[in-house]
Amino acid sequence: MAPASFQQIAALVLRETSIIYEPRKEYLVEARLHPLAVQAGCSSVDQYVALVGVDAQERRKAIDALTINETSWFRDNAPYQAFTETMLPALMAGRTERRHISIWSAACSSGQEAYSIAMLLDQHLPAGWTADILATDVSTAMLARVEAGRYSQVEMNRGLPATSLVKYFTRAGSEWQVVPALRDMVRTRHLNLADSYIGIGTFDLVLLRNVLIYFDQPTRHDILRRIHPHVAGDGYLLLGSSETTLDMPADLTALWDREQLGRVQAHRPAGATNRPVHGLSATASPISAALTGA
Ligand SMILES: C[S@@+](CC[C@H](N)C(=O)[O-])C[C@H]1O[C@@H](n2cnc3c(N)ncnc32)[C@H](O)[C@@H]1O
Structure with missing residues (x-):
């Protein structure tokens, strides 16, 4: 050209x-x-x-x-393990009255990240708890894919355990479709990370993974600055595995604490006081019950 x-x-x-x-x-x-x-x-x-x-x-x-839409189910594994083993128990301990968990998959691509988290919430949230996941992206084509929740066999083969395929998907022609119970947990919204986040809300976990790498440093820092008010005081921000060591200027290091959760480094609003509560066990949620007809 x-x-x-x-x-x-x-x-x-x-x-x-x-x-x-x-x-x-x-x-x-x-x-x-x-x-x-x-x-x-x-x-x-x-x-x-x-x-x-x-x-x-x-x-x-x-x-x-x-836009580069590379993604997969349970991408990198470790962040999802840290979610069920550490983050979710800690968040639940701080939300015993509200009994609700709110998650933002910022730069969600075709939705594998949002639906991977939805599967874990289904497996680990006890009955009586609810959750919602906001999936945003700058690509309207990707948001349409999240809403459809349909994936090709090639996409299904990338990181999805066979048990999850059986439990959370139905055949749709040559593709697979996420069951309505999980689709209901996920809502979409067009959002350019370089623009305003006004009205987006506050989340217990923000997944901002594998997107900052496409921006220049001032833009990356600006996003990390502006996303801060949208993470709950005791919440978590997860970046991509190659993005956790991004140099932060002094004003950003004052905003964020780093916390090592196994092989994963999470960012937390500075001064977040709650500490991990280990050992949350898998329980049958209302979604599981609906899925199994129990
Ligand atoms: C490589 S994918 C990452 C998907 C997922 N977070 C993951 O880690 O598997 C990057 C996504 O960022 C989105 N993206 C790129 N620039 C963006 C922007 N300015 N605002 C919001 N999303 C953006 C792209 O459309 C793409 O879907």
Whole structure:
């Protein structure tokens, strides 16, 4: 693709999502835009980039195509283990009256992260407790996928235990669909992490995993600053495994404490006082009961 087209599309993606496409990524941009160019009847990617400049719908499609949506079930495992073994027991100990757990999967991609947590909540929350999971992303195409809760066999093969497949999915043609009981736990909202979070609420756990790596350092720091009021005082923020050692300036280190939970480093609002309560056991929740017909 022509350098001018690359610059135009890179500037658009940066403006709309804060994702940085370095000049050496032309091949990637071209590969991702080529199918859209063909679909739109353009003779080249350069012609398609010109169309994107004047057509809002194509602009949306191009931005969706240029977000990196790599994800999998129970990605990296350790954060999910820390969730059931440490975070959830500690959160429950502090919420015995409200009996509700609220989670935000920020940059949720196609929803595997949100639904992985939903499965664990189903397995570990005792009867009488409720939970909700907000799944947000800048890609409207990804949010539509979360809402549908449908996954290909290839996607199912990436990290989902066989027992969970049997328990939480039904066949839908050549795909698999998440059961309604879990879909009801997850709601979606379009949210650009580089924009305002007003009205989003406060969460007991925020998963901000494998997305900061696409931004420059000032944007990463700005997000970590602005997300702070949206994590409960005794709550947790989980970053991706390669994102936990991001250099933080002094004002950010004053906002966040780091807590090592097994192999996982969580961030917590500074001064969070509750400490881990180990040993929460799996119990049959109302969702399990509904699923098994009990
Ligand atoms: C690599 S996926 C990570 C998915 C999931 N969190 C995980 O760890 O498996 C990155 C996601 O971040 C989203 N994203 C990129 N820029 C964003 C932004 N500015 N605001 C919100 N989401 C963004 C992309 O659309 C993509 O779905």
